[in-house]
Amino acid sequence: MDLTLIIVLIALIFFIGFTIIHLYNNLVSLRNRVKNSYSQIEVQLKRRNDLIPNLVETVKGYASHEKELFENITNARSNIINAENIDETSTANDQLTGALKTLFAVAENYPELKANSNFQQLQSELSETEDKISYSRQFYNDVVLKYNNACEQFPSSIFAKMFGFKQAEFFSAPESEMEVPEVEF
Secondary structure, eight states: HHHHHHHHHHHHHHHHHHHHHHHHHHHHHHHHHHHHHHHHHHHHHHHHHHHHHHHHHHHOOOOTHHHHHHHHHHHHHHHHHHHOHHHHHHHHHHHHHHHHHHHHHHHTTOHHHOHHHHHHHHHHHHHHHHHHHHHHHHHHHHHHHHHHHHHHHHTTTHHHHTTTOOOOOOOOOOOHSOOOOOOOO
């Protein structure tokens, strides 16, 4: 055999090997970014869950007859804590967001509560946390898009299937939040 042919074959083998290693490492990196970004959402959900008991206790003193509302908040909070996948977390998060909206609507009926500095601080912290959850969900979906693209695009799709990489799920808004709100003056 010609020495040039041997060198070309060896170079081709190295190139193919390097390409496989690069594609595999890229898929691993993207999968880990998906996991990391999901855990960032969980961090913000935990922060919100830690704030909620303080908020509920502050409101209870003013609106003690709103027992069902407090139970709904407690149940939604425990559903988030016990969620085992993205769908369960998303559903529980939506329940809790709805319950918190109701809580703040109830608070509007209690001027003394709205003026309470603890309530104002907790409401502000929850609002910041809701923003962080929203940003974290958006970042998660961006990372999932990159990962899913890598799992579907050629040639990495071949190696994704070969090594068992599966597409990740996006966070999505519930149907109720996708409706156009009515604005009346």
